[in-house]
Amino acid sequence: MDHLLVAENVTKKFGDFTALNNVSLQIPKGSIFGLLGPNGAGKTTFIRIINQITLPSEGRILLDGKPLQPNDIQHIGYLPEERGLYKSMKVGEQALYLAQLKGLSKAEAKARLKYWFERLNIEDWWDKKIQELSKGMAQKVQFVVTVLHNPKLLIFDEPFSGFDPVNANLIKDEILQLRKEGATILFSTHRMESVEELCDYMALIHKSNKLLDGKVTDIKRAYKSNTFEVGLESPDNELLRKELAATFLIKDASFKSINDDLKLRIQIEETASPNDLLMHLTSRAQVNYFVEVIPSVNDIFIKTVTGNA
Amino acid sequence: MRNLKLIIKREYLARVRNKTFVVMTFLSPLIFVGMIMLIAYLTSLNKSETRIVGVHDESGLFVSEFQDSEDVEFQDFSAITLDSAKDIVREKNLYGLLYVPQDSDSVEHLQFFAKEAPAFGFLTQIERTVADKLTGRELEARGVDVSAIRSAEASVKIEIQNFSGERTSKMSNYVKMFFGGAAGYLLMMFIIIYGNMVMRSVIEEKTNRIIEIIISSVKPLHLMLGKILGTSLAGITQFSIWVMLGGLLLFVVSSVLGVDISAAQGAQQQAASQISDSELQQLVIDIAKLPLLTLTLSFLVYFIGGYFLYSSIYAAIGAAVDNETDTQQFMFPVIIPLILGIYVGFFAVIENPHGTVSTIFSMVPLTSPIVMLMRIPFGVAWWELAISIFLLIITNAGIVWLAAKIYRVGILMYGKKPTYKELYKWLKY
Numbered sequence: 001m002d003h004l005l006v007a008e009n010v011t012k013k014f015g016d017f018t019a020l021n022n023v024s025l026q027i028p029k030g031s032i033f034g035l036l037g038p039n040g041a042g043k044t045t046f047i048r049i050i051n052q053i054t055l056p057s058e059g060r061i062l063l064d065g066k067p068l069q070p071n072d073i074q075h076i077g078y079l080p081e082e083r084g085l086y087k088s089m090k091v092g093e094q095a096l097y098l099a100q101l102k103g104l105s106k107a108e109a110k111a112r113l114k115y116w117f118e119r120l121n122i123e124d125w126w127d128k129k130i131q132e133l134s135k136g137m138a139q140k141v142q143f144v145v146t147v148l149h150n151p152k153l154l155i156f157d158e159p160f161s162g163f164d165p166v167n168a169n170l171i172k173d174e175i176l177q178l179r180k181e182g183a184t185i186l187f188s189t190h191r192m193e194s195v196e197e198l199c200d201y202m203a204l205i206h207k208s209n210k211l212l213d214g215k216v217t218d219i220k221r222a223y224k225s226n227t228f229e230v231g232l233e234s235p236d237n238e239l240l241r242k243e244l245a246a247t248f249l250i251k252d253a254s255f256k257s258i259n260d261d262l263k264l265r266i267q268i269e270e271t272a273s274p275n276d277l278l279m280h281l282t283s284r285a286q287v288n289y290f291v292e293v294i295p296s297v298n299d300i301f302i303k304t305v306t307g308n309a
Numbered sequence: 310m311r312n313l314k315l316i317i318k319r320e321y322l323a324r325v326r327n328k329t330f331v332v333m334t335f336l337s338p339l340i341f342v343g344m345i346m347l348i349a350y351l352t353s354l355n356k357s358e359t360r361i362v363g364v365h366d367e368s369g370l371f372v373s374e375f376q377d378s379e380d381v382e383f384q385d386f387s388a389i390t391l392d393s394a395k396d397i398v399r400e401k402n403l404y405g406l407l408y409v410p411q412d413s414d415s416v417e418h419l420q421f422f423a424k425e426a427p428a429f430g431f432l433t434q435i436e437r438t439v440a441d442k443l444t445g446r447e448l449e450a451r452g453v454d455v456s457a458i459r460s461a462e463a464s465v466k467i468e469i470q471n472f473s474g475e476r477t478s479k480m481s482n483y484v485k486m487f488f489g490g491a492a493g494y495l496l497m498m499f500i501i502i503y504g505n506m507v508m509r510s511v512i513e514e515k516t517n518r519i520i521e522i523i524i525s526s527v528k529p530l531h532l533m534l535g536k537i538l539g540t541s542l543a544g545i546t547q548f549s550i551w552v553m554l555g556g557l558l559l560f561v562v563s564s565v566l567g568v569d570i571s572a573a574q575g576a577q578q579q580a581a582s583q584i585s586d587s588e589l590q591q592l593v594i595d596i597a598k599l600p601l602l603t604l605t606l607s608f609l610v611y612f613i614g615g616y617f618l619y620s621s622i623y624a625a626i627g628a629a630v631d632n633e634t635d636t637q638q639f640m641f642p643v644i645i646p647l648i649l650g651i652y653v654g655f656f657a658v659i660e661n662p663h664g665t666v667s668t669i670f671s672m673v674p675l676t677s678p679i680v681m682l683m684r685i686p687f688g689v690a691w692w693e694l695a696i697s698i699f700l701l702i703i704t705n706a707g708i709v710w711l712a713a714k715i716y717r718v719g720i721l722m723y724g725k726k727p728t729y730k731e732l733y734k735w736l737k738y
Contacts, residue, residue, distance in 0.1 A: 015734050051525045053721070054738075070528075078525040082723070084518030089323070100315050101526040142522070 003065075004029045004153055004184045005050065010059035012045050019045040021208040022059070027153075027186060027201070032179055034199035034216075035188040036301060041205045043188040044081060047155055050186075051078050063153070074103040077151035081158045081188075083142050085130045092126035095145050102149040109148070116144045120170070136167050143171055147178060154178060157188045172198065192298040202297070204304055211304050216297070223295045223303065226268050229253045230281060231261035231289030240285055247280075259288050312527045313535050320539025324506065325546065334547050338554040342562055360404035360431070365394045367411035374442050375407075381431065395422055407435065481595035485686035486659055488599060492608050493654050493679040496615055497647050503544040503616070504623040504643075507537055508636065511627030511720070520720045529717040534709075537620045599686050607685055607694065614701040615678030618708055619643065625712035628719030629727050650679035662687035672697050674704035711736065 005027040012020040020042045027033045037043050048054045050061055052068060061068045063075065086094055092113065099109035117123045120140055130138055139162050147154060156175070160168045175198070179185055187199060195202055195216070203213035212219060230253075234240045240262055244250055249267040257263070262285075268277050274292065281287050295303075324330055359379075363386045366372045375383040384403075386394035391408060398406040405423030419439060421427060445455050511533075514520045523532060626639040653676065657666040662684050671681040671689075677697050681689070718735040719727070727735075 014738055048721075053521070053524055073526055076525070078522070080521040080525070082518045082521055084522075086323070086514075086519055087517055088327075097315065097319055098522065098526070101312055101523065145522070 002029045003027060004063065005186070006062040006065075007046070007050075008059050008062070010046070010049060010056045010061065012042075012049060012054065013057045018208050020049075020056075020205075023205065023210045024059075025203055025210065025213060027184060029184055030179065030182065031200045032175075032185045032187060032198050034195035034202040034297075035186060035205065036190065036192070036195060036202055036297070037205035038190055038305065042208045043205055044157060046205070047078070047080075047157055047186070047188055050153075050155065051076060074149060075152045077146040077149065077154045079142060079146040079154075079156045079159055081161070083139075085138055085141065087131040088129060090126070091128050091130065091133070091141055094130070095141060095148070098145045099148050104149055112148050113144070116148060120144065120174075135162050136164055139163055140167065140171075143174070147174075147183075151183065153184050153186065155186045155188070158191075159187070159189075160191070160194060192296065192301055196297045204301060206305050212300075219300060220294055220297075223300045225293070225295070226270055226272070227293040228266050228268070228274065228277060229255060229289065229291050229293055230264050230266060230287060231255070231257050231259065232264070232281060232285040233259055233261055233288055234285035237262040243284065248277075255289070257289060261288055263289075265293065313531050313538075316527065316532060316535025317539040317542070320510065320536050321542050323510070324540055324543035330543070330547070334550050335554070338551055338558055341551075341555055342558040345559065346562060361401075362404050363394055363398045363406040364409070365389075365391050365406060366409040367391075368409050370446070371409050371439060371442055374438050375435075398422065399424070409439075481598070484595045485599065486683075488596075488604065489658070489683035489686045490655065492604070492682040492685075493651065496608075496612055496678055496682060497651055499544060499548070499612070500616055500619045500647060501644075503540050504620045506544070507540045507620045508623040508627035509633065510536055510540065511624050511716075512630065512633060512636075515628070515631065515720055515723070524720065529720065530713045533621065533624050533713055533716050537617065537624060540620070541616060600688065603694075604685050607698075608682060610698055611678035611682050611701070614674075614698070614705055618674065618678075618701070618705050619647070621709045621712035625715040625719065628716040629722075629732060630719075631723060631726070635726050646675035647679070650676035654680050654683040658683045658687075663689075668693070672700060674701045677701055714738075 003026045005025075007023060007025040010020055010023045011018070023042075023046060035043050035046065045054065049056050050068075052070065052073065063072050089097075095113050096106065096109050099113065100106060104112070114123075117126065120143075122137070122140060122144075125133065125137070125141070130141070133141070143159075146156075154175075159171065159175075163171060172194075175185060187195065189195065199216055201214065202216050202219065204211045232240060241250070241264070244264065244266065251265040251267075253263045253265040255263060266277065268274070278287065278290060281290075359382055361382045361384060362375075363384050364372055364375060366385070366387045369387065372383075372385050372387060377383055381404075386397065386406070389397075395406055397403075402424075405421055405427055408420040408422065410418065410420075419435070421432070421435075448455050448458065514523070622643055626636055626643070629639065630636050650670065653666060653670045657664060657670070658680060661667060667680065667684055670676045671684050671693070677700065681694070681697050685694075714736050715732055718738050
């Protein structure tokens with residue numbers, strides 16, 4: 001597979017403190033890659049190394065197969081977690097300045113800004129100062145500045161913090177659109193639901209170490225426990241429960257249903273097939289509900305982190 | 310390089326467009342000229358007041374010696390008793406009463422009665438008058454011809470020449486002190502004002518949280534240098550406007566109001582009035598004879614070197630802290646060498662421009678920009694200048710490097726007030 005970014009054994013030490021310990025990652029071209037981890041795990045340090053803000057103590061980063069060069073910042077768009085803008089500078093002027101720092105010519109930057117400001121419906125902010133804008137409005141401007149130079153790699157550190165749901169959705173759609181246009185996106189977050197929703201790939205970093213990485217579907221497959229949630233209707237639910245408990249590992253489950261069902265979580269042998277379970281159940285009761293329990297990223301996260309604690 | 314230019318431009322515009330900056334730029338010369346006018350006015354007010362002094366001379370020797378002058382008028386109260394003379398002086402609210410006793414032996418014990426302590430200069434003048442008269446009398450009493458002594462008195466004025474035969478005057482020392490002192494003082498002011506500005510602008514970027522966005526595009530070192538350069542350009546702009554506006558205002562106001570500006574500069578005015586034409590010519594020659602080229606060139610070198618040295622320290626301090634109140638603990642070590650430089654300049658250099666203290670302080674890079682600038686008008690050997698500038702450049706490189714390291718780490722640190730120990734640790738990151 002073609003990888004846009006490859007990290008090889010990256011270690012970063014601050015004095016005696018190891019912020020990243022021998023982390024290797026591959027980010028495929030055109031993917032949305034989620035970098036997960038609790039606060040202080042080392043995500044931001046890793047991202048700063050990609051942005052050449054800090055240098056790794058050991059290891060290296062390859063962008064498009066070549067070691068990172070100072071000029072590569074033109075190909076990277078970075079929205080840091082700690083983000084802000086000059087308060088007393090006008091929006092347009094500021095955006096122009098930041099775009100020029102990324103290597104765009106003034107005319108080019110102006111044209112693209114115009115396009116993006118129209119796209120996000122913020123044209124009339126051009127002459128406003130940042131201090132006149134709300135936090136969410138300022139974040140929109142930051143988003144534009146991040147993507148303006150059409151980078152190959154977009155890095156968002158906690159992108160949705162500070163956005164109201166409407167704007168968060170808007171930004172999410174923009175990110176998906178950018179991916180469609182060919183960008184590769186690296187997401188860093190501790191909010192699992194956004195990974196669930198957006199990411200194709202993920203890596204989990206905990207206490208400076210990478211615990212797992214890969215395709216989200218593969219990871220989920222690896223973590224699934226052959227458990228099914230079922231809703232069963234029978235004349236005597238208690239009897240049915242006892243019967244099933246003798247054959248399977250069962251737990252009570254809770255989900256919404258309109259029937260007066262017996263709700264259970266049933267775990268089967270890894271070698272067993274869901275069809276056998278289903279046949280077993282249909283022979284004894286009416287099956288109103290049958291669904292495989294797929295572990296959420298949150299479950300995986302908690303399981304991995306506590307398992308390694 | 311392109312980015313550095315962009316940063317310098319932004320920093321310059323951000324400073325120059327700042328409202329406080331604009332107001333200060335145009336208000337300061339007004340305030341400055343206003344102050345000078347006020348002082349000039351007050352001085353002239355002080356001058357126009359004539360002091361009336363009563364004299365009760367029981368010996369009758371001195372009354373005629375006290376000549377009325379522009380600011381002192383003597384009134385003879387010898388005819389009445391001392392007590393009534395005192396009463397009159399008190400009632401009429403005169404400046405005071407000078408009492409010369411009858412007895413010529415105790416004539417040294419003159420007494421001056423007054424409500425408030427008299428001016429020092431006034432007393433010295435009276436004492437001199439009386440002493441002259443007494444000396445004359447004493448000489449006559451011993452059979453010495455006073456007029457013969459007067460005619461025999463020689464007036465001596467030492468003419469200073471250096472070995473190559475150039476003539477100088479005592480004035481030239483003042484000229485040298487003035488030029489050196491002005492240059493050193495100007496540099497110190499510039500460092501403090503604009504160094505602080507650099508520091509505040511670093512803190513602002515930290516508190517705005519824009520810093521990480523910027524350093525994902527440019528190197529922290531470039532940002533720091535751009536900031537220092539942009540701010541110094543703004544500073545030079547402000548200084549130039551001050552000089553031009555100040556000069557213009559001073560000229561306009563003084564010609565409109567007809568106030569004698571030189572009256573404000575009391576001591577210099579006195580000195581000036583004593584200068585004869587030939588001395589004035591000498592003054593011009595003295596100024597022309599200053600090592601003007603060396604002075605200008607080294608002013609530029611030390612100005613740039615000193616400013617860079619200090620403002621990179623200021624930038625590092627700004628990066629290390631979260632807000633301005635936390636800067637105090639780091640400011641002290643910055644201000645100390647500056648003040649030391651000025652004090653050494655104004656005391657040691659003027660006393661002995663080429664003494665050990667002056668020489669050492671003009672070599673140590675933290676004080677050399679100020680002290681050496683003060684020494685240069687007195688003539689400094691080229692090799693001393695070379696060593697001093699060499700040390701300054703080396704130190705500059707070192708300090709900028711250190712500051713850049715602290716800066717690079719500091720701008721991304723939030724929340725805690727760092728200690729010196731931590732700063733040292735940052736150097737190794």
